Amino acid sequence: MSLALAGIDDFHVHLRQGTLMRAVTPLLAKSGCRLAYVMVCLLTVPVQPNVADMRLPAQPNLKPPIRTTDEALAYKAQLQQLAPGVEFLMTLYLNPELTPDEIRKAAKAGVKGVKSYPRGVTTNSDSGIESYTVYYDVFRAMEEVGMVLNLHGEIPSDPSNDVCVLNAEERFLKHLAQLHADFPNLKIVLEHATTKAAVDMVKSLGDTVGCTITVHHLQLIVDDWAGQCHHFCKPVAKFPHDRDALRGVISEGHPRFFLGTDSAPHPRHTKESVAAAAAGVFVTPYVLPYLATILDSFGAIDKLEGFATRFGRAFYGIAEPAAAAAGVRAVKLVKAASGAGLRVPEEIPFVDDDGIQRSVVPFWAGKELPWTIELE
Amino acid sequence: MSLALAGIDDFHVHLRQGTLMRAVTPLLAKSGCRLAYVMVCLLTVPVQPNVADMRLPAQPNLKPPIRTTDEALAYKAQLQQLAPGVEFLMTLYLNPELTPDEIRKAAKAGVKGVKSYPRGVTTNSDSGIESYTVYYDVFRAMEEVGMVLNLHGEIPSDPSNDVCVLNAEERFLKHLAQLHADFPNLKIVLEHATTKAAVDMVKSLGDTVGCTITVHHLQLIVDDWAGQCHHFCKPVAKFPHDRDALRGVISEGHPRFFLGTDSAPHPRHTKESVAAAAAGVFVTPYVLPYLATILDSFGAIDKLEGFATRFGRAFYGIAEPAAAAAGVRAVKLVKAASGAGLRVPEEIPFVDDDGIQRSVVPFWAGKELPWTIELE
Numbered sequence: 001m002s003l004a005l006a007g008i009d010d011f012h013v014h015l016r017q018g019t020l021m022r023a024v025t026p027l028l029a030k031s032g033c034r035l036a037y038v039m040v041c042l043l044t045v046p047v048q049p050n051v052a053d054m055r056l057p058a059q060p061n062l063k064p065p066i067r068t069t070d071e072a073l074a075y076k077a078q079l080q081q082l083a084p085g086v087e088f089l090m091t092l093y094l095n096p097e098l099t100p101d102e103i104r105k106a107a108k109a110g111v112k113g114v115k116s117y118p119r120g121v122t123t124n125s126d127s128g129i130e131s132y133t134v135y136y137d138v139f140r141a142m143e144e145v146g147m148v149l150n151l152h153g154e155i156p157s158d159p160s161n162d163v164c165v166l167n168a169e170e171r172f173l174k175h176l177a178q179l180h181a182d183f184p185n186l187k188i189v190l191e192h193a194t195t196k197a198a199v200d201m202v203k204s205l206g207d208t209v210g211c212t213i214t215v216h217h218l219q220l221i222v223d224d225w226a227g228q229c230h231h232f233c234k235p236v237a238k239f240p241h242d243r244d245a246l247r248g249v250i251s252e253g254h255p256r257f258f259l260g261t262d263s264a265p266h267p268r269h270t271k272e273s274v275a276a277a278a279a280g281v282f283v284t285p286y287v288l289p290y291l292a293t294i295l296d297s298f299g300a301i302d303k304l305e306g307f308a309t310r311f312g313r314a315f316y317g318i319a320e321p322a323a324a325a326a327g328v329r330a331v332k333l334v335k336a337a338s339g340a341g342l343r344v345p346e347e348i349p350f351v352d353d354d355g356i357q358r359s360v361v362p363f364w365a366g367k368e369l370p371w372t373i374e375l376e
Numbered sequence: 377m378s379l380a381l382a383g384i385d386d387f388h389v390h391l392r393q394g395t396l397m398r399a400v401t402p403l404l405a406k407s408g409c410r411l412a413y414v415m416v417c418l419l420t421v422p423v424q425p426n427v428a429d430m431r432l433p434a435q436p437n438l439k440p441p442i443r444t445t446d447e448a449l450a451y452k453a454q455l456q457q458l459a460p461g462v463e464f465l466m467t468l469y470l471n472p473e474l475t476p477d478e479i480r481k482a483a484k485a486g487v488k489g490v491k492s493y494p495r496g497v498t499t500n501s502d503s504g505i506e507s508y509t510v511y512y513d514v515f516r517a518m519e520e521v522g523m524v525l526n527l528h529g530e531i532p533s534d535p536s537n538d539v540c541v542l543n544a545e546e547r548f549l550k551h552l553a554q555l556h557a558d559f560p561n562l563k564i565v566l567e568h569a570t571t572k573a574a575v576d577m578v579k580s581l582g583d584t585v586g587c588t589i590t591v592h593h594l595q596l597i598v599d600d601w602a603g604q605c606h607h608f609c610k611p612v613a614k615f616p617h618d619r620d621a622l623r624g625v626i627s628e629g630h631p632r633f634f635l636g637t638d639s640a641p642h643p644r645h646t647k648e649s650v651a652a653a654a655a656g657v658f659v660t661p662y663v664l665p666y667l668a669t670i671l672d673s674f675g676a677i678d679k680l681e682g683f684a685t686r687f688g689r690a691f692y693g694i695a696e697p698a699a700a701a702a703g704v705r706a707v708k709l710v711k712a713a714s715g716a717g718l719r720v721p722e723e724i725p726f727v728d729d730d731g732i733q734r735s736v737v738p739f740w741a742g743k744e745l746p747w748t749i750e751l752e
Binding site: 157159160161162163164165166167221222223225226227228229230232236239240241243268272273274276277278279346361365 | 533535536537538539540541542543597598599601602603604605606608612615616617619644648649650651652653654655722737741
């Protein structure tokens with residue numbers, strides 16, 4: 001059994017800076033990735049629900065985060081050099097300094113989106129997130145120039161209101177609905193959906209609302225990250241019925257749900273630690289074998305191409321490369337006999353910015369995957 | 377501010393074997409513990425929800441587990457030598473070889489209870505646990521001789537039925553209700569309750585049903601073990617409203633809810649690992665300062681004595697030691713000024729059975745606790 005693809009488009013990926021960026025970015029091409037939608041920051045500060053201020057801080061993992069067009073272009077140039085064959089789409093970080101003028105400038109320069117994280121810094125917001133209304137001028141400009149709003153859809157944990165990592169996404173969804181109502185022509189993507197509630201909400205909204213789903217959330221449930229630091233990510237994987245909903249929307253081939261891996265490399269020692277583990281799962285090198293193995297397990301291998309190569313591009317309005325449009329299928333997925341599959345390495349070594357030998361543990365480290373990838 | 381106590385009674389503690397037992401057991405006396413109800417086994421095999429058989433195996437952590445009176449007495453003798461001042465109450469492991477005769481023998485020898493773990497080995501049980509009816513002869517004998525049934529109240533994870541670590545306890549509760557209905561005179565303790573559902577169920581049942589609550593479940597919610605291996609235990613800590621329910625039943629001074637710490641020492645390297653972390657939180661050395669700090673935080677410091685020294689003993693029908701009955705209060709808890717509290721060590725070193733230097737990371741390692749303990 002085999003499957004030929006033009007490549008994959010990853011609409012949510014973290015590529016870092018420095019030596020880690022240089023180690024990770026070249027893996028994109030080897031994984032069959034032809035398009036990488038680059039997120040500029042990441043929640044790296046763990047929730048501390050027992051401290052006085054329960055709100056979840058958002059901490060960029062690029063220091064400084066990409067806030068301007070010029071910074072985005074400089075970062076893109078670095079990435080492009082590391083993976084010349086990959087199309088990099090850049091994003092800005094939603095922040096109070098962002099202006100409509102900067103949005104127009106960014107759009108002209110090809111920056112595709114703006115990423116919003118829950119901040120929880122506005123103490124008079126009873127919704128648990130900062131009010132989006134302060135950004136409405138920016139959103140209006142984005143709507144005009146066709147930029148996409150990428151939402152990390154969680155409100156900050158707040159035990160006094162029974163908000164924790166398990167219901168943070170569901171409680172965010174009303175904000176998504178409100179934004180869509182206020183900006184029906186603004187393209188909005190709910191990133192890395194993890195719940196049935198999120199799937200249902202996105203389906204209920206108009207065609208300008210899309211949704212990314214990661215590889216790992218199609219596989220993991222809460223039991224898998226209970227005590228397993230390399231499966232810990234934000235949003236956390238939820239109940240079996242939530243995973244069923246994510247799988248279900250892929251099985252039905254819904255065109256507004258597409259691949260965004262949220263792949264996030266963390267040095268192993270920041271995961272296996274007495275301190276809170278860094279949140280994130282690293283899938284970049286083996287996205288396609290993982291995805292084929294998982295989709296095959298629930299009978300949806302025929303939905304892989306739409307989910308990983310067509311729907312996201314269509315939502316964003318990005319044309320197929322000429323070769324792909326002409327029918328070239330440069331990536332081949334092959335289902336091997338047992339014992340002849342792809343063995344995921346235990347770790348991927350790199351030397352960090354201080355010259356120390358480190359490694360990143362990939363998803364399903366040490367596992368043999370039945371599906372392997374061949375590039376032309 | 378200070379508080380004088382006769383000592384604490386811990387109705388659920390794991391003390392292990394070998395060098396770890398020898399390192400941990402003497403800490404009981406130093407912590408003000410006068411009674412330790414010793415659990416003979418522990419869930420140590422992590423859930424593997426993606427393998428074919430989803431049922432949770434129960435794995436004793438004493439090899440072999442204590443299944444007979446003679447084994448229990450031999451284990452007790454070892455413990456007694458390590459902590460002569462502590463009253464050790466022993467348990468047997470519920471298993472198919474246990475007979476009514478052995479129960480009568482155990483009761484005569486002073487063994488207090490029988491511990492049941494979810495096994496999930498009976499494939500035609502649609503309830504997710506092995507059927508308890510095979511043990512009804514044993515339970516009848518226990519009822520007759522006044523032995524206590526200690527329940528690990530979780531059904532095994534089963535994604536096909538939406539069962540995972542988050543709802544495993546709630547879904548177990550109908551079995552508790554059924555057992556109580558069938559054996560109204562059998563004393564049953566639901567161990568380490570973590571949910572509002574469990575609190576409500578135990579309250580709704582008769583006076584022969586008690587419930588232990590751990591120190592750490594009074595403090596942690598799901599956010600706290602998300603990526604934090606030293607907060608990972610089974611059952612996992614749940615939602616804020618569940619923690620509120622545990623705190624609430626203590627605040628009301630309900631006499632059928634009492635301390636059972638489920639304190640379980642694990643070598644640090646088995647927690648901070650690429651593999652699944654061992655489940656368990658270690659609180660033994662500082663039970664009282666932890667408990668005072670936590671109860672004080674929600675205004676229930678006046679409920680500490682009942683919860684930690686009177687209710688469990690009353691439920692089990694164990695007389696106060698003569699000195700305590702005469703009013704001796706050998707343990708003093710003192711609330712210190714900021715900066716003068718008790719600093720929990722980062723780790724507690726020990727040498728393992730292979731002669732390797734190891735350590736156990738205690739709960740709240742490195743934190744300063746306002747409440748300190750003084751022993752006479």
